[in-house]
Amino acid sequence: MQSIKSFILQAIALLSLQSTLPAQNYQPSAGINARVEALLAKMTLEEKIGQLTLYTTDWGSTGPTIREGYKNDIRSGACGNLFNSHSTTFVRELQKVAVEETRLKIPLLFGFDVIHGYKTIFPIPLGEAASWDLDAIEKSARVASAEASAAGLNWTFAPMVDIGRDPRWGRVMEGAGEDPYLGSRIAEARVKGIQGKKIGDPDAMLACVKHFAGYGAAMGGRDYNTVDISEKYFREFYLPPYQAAVNAGAATVMTSFNDYDGVPATGNKFLLDNILRKEWGFEGFVVTDYTSINEMVNHGVVANEKEAGELALNAGVDMDLQGGIYQSYLKKSLQEGKITEKQIDEAVRRVLRLKFELGLFEDPYKFCNAEREKNTLLAPAHRAAAREVSRKSIVLLKNDNNALPLRKTQKIALIGPLADNKTELIGNWNGAGNFNDCVSLKEGLQGASLQYAKGCEVEGTDKSGFAEALRIAGQSDVIVVAVGEKAMMSGEAAARAHINLPGVQEELIMELCKTGKPVVVVLMNGRPLAIPAVAEKATAILETWWLGTETGHAIADVLWGEYNPSGKLPMSFPRSEGQIPVFYNEKNTGRPFDPNSKWTSKYIDEANSPQWPFGFGLSYTTFSYNNLKATPETAATRGLAAGKQVKIRVSVQVANTGKVAGEEVVQLYIRDLVGSTTRPVKALKGFQKIALKPGESREITFNLTQDDLSFYRRDNTFGMEPGAFDIMVGGSSSEVKTVRVDVK
Numbered sequence: 001m002q003s004i005k006s007f008i009l010q011a012i013a014l015l016s017l018q019s020t021l022p023a024q025n026y027q028p029s030a031g032i033n034a035r036v037e038a039l040l041a042k043m044t045l046e047e048k049i050g051q052l053t054l055y056t057t058d059w060g061s062t063g064p065t066i067r068e069g070y071k072n073d074i075r076s077g078a079c080g081n082l083f084n085s086h087s088t089t090f091v092r093e094l095q096k097v098a099v100e101e102t103r104l105k106i107p108l109l110f111g112f113d114v115i116h117g118y119k120t121i122f123p124i125p126l127g128e129a130a131s132w133d134l135d136a137i138e139k140s141a142r143v144a145s146a147e148a149s150a151a152g153l154n155w156t157f158a159p160m161v162d163i164g165r166d167p168r169w170g171r172v173m174e175g176a177g178e179d180p181y182l183g184s185r186i187a188e189a190r191v192k193g194i195q196g197k198k199i200g201d202p203d204a205m206l207a208c209v210k211h212f213a214g215y216g217a218a219m220g221g222r223d224y225n226t227v228d229i230s231e232k233y234f235r236e237f238y239l240p241p242y243q244a245a246v247n248a249g250a251a252t253v254m255t256s257f258n259d260y261d262g263v264p265a266t267g268n269k270f271l272l273d274n275i276l277r278k279e280w281g282f283e284g285f286v287v288t289d290y291t292s293i294n295e296m297v298n299h300g301v302v303a304n305e306k307e308a309g310e311l312a313l314n315a316g317v318d319m320d321l322q323g324g325i326y327q328s329y330l331k332k333s334l335q336e337g338k339i340t341e342k343q344i345d346e347a348v349r350r351v352l353r354l355k356f357e358l359g360l361f362e363d364p365y366k367f368c369n370a371e372r373e374k375n376t377l378l379a380p381a382h383r384a385a386a387r388e389v390s391r392k393s394i395v396l397l398k399n400d401n402n403a404l405p406l407r408k409t410q411k412i413a414l415i416g417p418l419a420d421n422k423t424e425l426i427g428n429w430n431g432a433g434n435f436n437d438c439v440s441l442k443e444g445l446q447g448a449s450l451q452y453a454k455g456c457e458v459e460g461t462d463k464s465g466f467a468e469a470l471r472i473a474g475q476s477d478v479i480v481v482a483v484g485e486k487a488m489m490s491g492e493a494a495a496r497a498h499i500n501l502p503g504v505q506e507e508l509i510m511e512l513c514k515t516g517k518p519v520v521v522v523l524m525n526g527r528p529l530a531i532p533a534v535a536e537k538a539t540a541i542l543e544t545w546w547l548g549t550e551t552g553h554a555i556a557d558v559l560w561g562e563y564n565p566s567g568k569l570p571m572s573f574p575r576s577e578g579q580i581p582v583f584y585n586e587k588n589t590g591r592p593f594d595p596n597s598k599w600t601s602k603y604i605d606e607a608n609s610p611q612w613p614f615g616f617g618l619s620y621t622t623f624s625y626n627n628l629k630a631t632p633e634t635a636a637t638r639g640l641a642a643g644k645q646v647k648i649r650v651s652v653q654v655a656n657t658g659k660v661a662g663e664e665v666v667q668l669y670i671r672d673l674v675g676s677t678t679r680p681v682k683a684l685k686g687f688q689k690i691a692l693k694p695g696e697s698r699e700i701t702f703n704l705t706q707d708d709l710s711f712y713r714r715d716n717t718f719g720m721e722p723g724a725f726d727i728m729v730g731g732s733s734s735e736v737k738t739v740r741v742d743v744k
Contacts, residue, residue: 032356036349042104044077045341048348049330051080051106054287054321057094064090074108075101078327080351081319083111083157086118086432091152092368099364106352107360110367111155114205115174115429116140118147119437120382120549123393124427124490124526125160125190127545129176129570130617131392132665132689134189140389141193143382144431146203150376151432152367154358155206157254159190161241162211164571165581168221170494173428173526173546175216177570178583178614180237181684184244191248199251200359202366209245211256211289213271214238218258221580222495227258232677232712234260237585243280251284251354255317257292264299266292267308272316285318285350294323305329310338318347378437383550390547390554395567396618397541403518404540405561405620406448406478413476414442414452415469415512416483417505418524424458424484427526427546428491437549441482441522444552445559451475458486459503466511473515480559481509482522487546490526499530499577506534513537522555528573535611543567561620566663566689568617568732572610579606584614584733585680615667615684615732621658621694625666628652628737630704630727646720646743648704652729656692663691664731668702671726676714682733702729709743 040048055073057066064087073079074097085094091110099105116122122140131137141159148156163183164172176186187209196204214234218225229238246253253276255266265271266288276282296308309325310333320326333339359366376382396404406412418424420442426433442452455469456462473479483505488494500506510533512519518539523529524546534541542565547554557563574582593608594600602608630650654666668686672679686702704727709720722744730736 047077050078054081059084081109088368107364114148114156118431119377121426121433127393130567138189138193150373161187162216164216165583166221167528170490173490180240183241187241187245188248206251208252210254215256267311269315287319291323293325387550391563395543396565410477413472416481419482424487425551439552444556484524564662573612613734619662621662626653646706650702655697669728673724
């Protein structure tokens with residue numbers, strides 16, 4: 001009886017969830033399906049398995065080369081896809097082997113990690129998320145896709161949509177931060193930018209949503225670590241961005257290294273079949289992360305690699321990235337009856353459909369136009385786009401005494417290990433970018449009355465450069481000090497237990513602060529940092545992340561006030577590592593924080609609140625919020641009881657109360673005061689980025705739907721419950737106006 005009840009509840013949850021999903025998933029055309037079936041009928045088992053195999057070239061350490069064994073695998077049909085192969089010359093050479101030296105002439109897919117630009121490097125994804133500008137983010141992905149496809153590529157392993165709440169985890173740099181709503185909207189924008197108007201356009205690629213699923217919840221923030229969260233929490237806080245990307249039409253999905261509910265994601269049928277395919281209707285193909293089939297042996301759920309391959313295929317994995325497991329063992333597993341040829345055929349269908357959709361059978365060299373490559377990479381329009389996105393990504397964290405913007409009449413001491421640096425500016429996961437193409441901060445400030453001293457290195461204990469830094473600081477009107485991380489300090493396999501400024505950089509800042517001159521700290525990093533002393537002592541702080549090719553120009557635009565900073569944090573900055581994870585949309589406790597009572601949820605040696613919260617960011621102007629109203633539509637009164645859709649119209653008057661024009665991100669949050677399961681104290685449900693002139697005022701409206709008020713209830717169904725809701729609108733998660741509505 002209990003199992004029947006559980007089945008019914010799951011079915012209800014599935015139906016209610018599906019009813020809210022837009023039907024935009026990747027859908028193969030009927031004509032392509034017929035061509036796939038005709039080709040599939042001609043294929044040997046070995047050739048089928050070859051289409052499920054993805055190998056890397058040796059590019060990266062030895063230039064554009066490929067080991068001879070892999071070339072032979074292409075010739076025999078045992079390898080149908082390659083990654084880390086780019087540039088039209090190299091791609092054409094390898095594609096020629098596939099379509100001129102094989103029996104069936106099936107073209108290769110060419111994949112690459114184009115994470116935040118191919119040659120023109122944009123801000124790291126976490127930095128772009130700080131822009132809260134969906135059009136700018138889509139444009140960034142569009143430029144990256146245009147450049148990469150001009151260089152022979154047709155597939156990118158992006159976007160990464162993992163929710164990241166632990167800044168110790170280095171891969172937060174690749175995502176959109178801590179919030180599922182913001183993450184979902186950015187996931188949609190990136191998929192649209194990568195795939196363009198339609199799959200098969202010569203200036204677009206296949207997107208690959210990663211890492212499915214829950215990779216960002218790794219315990220201790222340690223990369224590749226285990227994940228253990230409840231299904232309700234998983235569905236509410238971690239799954240939404242993946243689902244949004246799939247609904248936006250993402251063609252492929254990559255599995256994650258972690259386990260979920262005790263089963264590695266690469267062998268997890270609940271994730272790959274139940275959720276991804278059956279609930280969400282995904283019809284593209286699933287690829288593993290690097291050797292993640294092999295690694296299931298280490299997880300301890302299979303005894304050997306052959307069993308790992310069987311677990312992966314049975315779970316729904318279509319393509320094996322670099323592990324060679326499918327190529328080595330699937331034939332034997334089929335002979336033993338551990339898998340079926342029907343399963344292999346279905347996986348091959350998914351891969352072939354996308355090769356046909358890309359138009360590779362008509363023209364296998366369509367992404368190999370050398371003239372287009374020459375004219376596209378680092379085009380002036382692309383650099384201009386990078387500059388625009390970069391300055392939108394900068395967040396002003398502090399600005400005491402209006403130290404910023406700088407005046408060009410001021411004498412500036414430019415100090416710090418990243419002030420005249422290019423090597424770190426393209427950050428981690430930098431595509432085919434070259435740091436020599438970057439504009440340094442020092443170059444961006446050319447024309448100013450400027451003296452420069454390095455002061456110290458990013459790492460190490462050498463303070464011998466302090467004296468020169470202090471000397472030029474004494475001759476200046478204002479000090480600009482550029483500090484942060486090296487590019488490889490954030491990203492994959494770059495977890496940090498201590499997320500302060502490395503080396504003696506903080507000591508350098510403290511010495512500069514003692515001069516009594518205004519000290520403007522420019523942070524260049526891939527994750528939130530814990531820097532309470534800097535937060536207290538510095539006069540002004542700019543979070544600039546790693547901005548890429550146009551770094552110096554973008555930061556200079558903000559420092560001079562030629563662009564008024566508009567970025568807002570997509571991830572909270574902790575005061576200390578002991579607070580981690582710290583995020584805005586936490587749930588309440590039975591003993592919520594009370595500063596006047598010891599017996600409540602708090603630290604005895606640290607504040608509960610972060611240094612800077614989600615959604616925070618200052619401007620050179622100020623904004624006021626007034627006349628907040630939230631009104632359930634008349635037709636929706638007692639809407640739930642009448643079976644009607646509930647809608648709430650929210651309006652607020654936002655005014656620029658300062659002296660310069662500026663952009664503001666108007667953020668809308670809700671709180672469901674009583675639910676059948678505990679609800680977060682705040683949940684982002686909408687935002688709008690607006691531009692206002694000095695003295696200008698505008699009414700901003702939002703329309704909350706029933707879906708916005710819904711959640712996974714006690715019986716695991718997805719829907720809303722009647723009751724009181726707090727509607728909150730403001731310029732950050734911590735500064736809001738609130739109005740209460742009652743939905744009956």
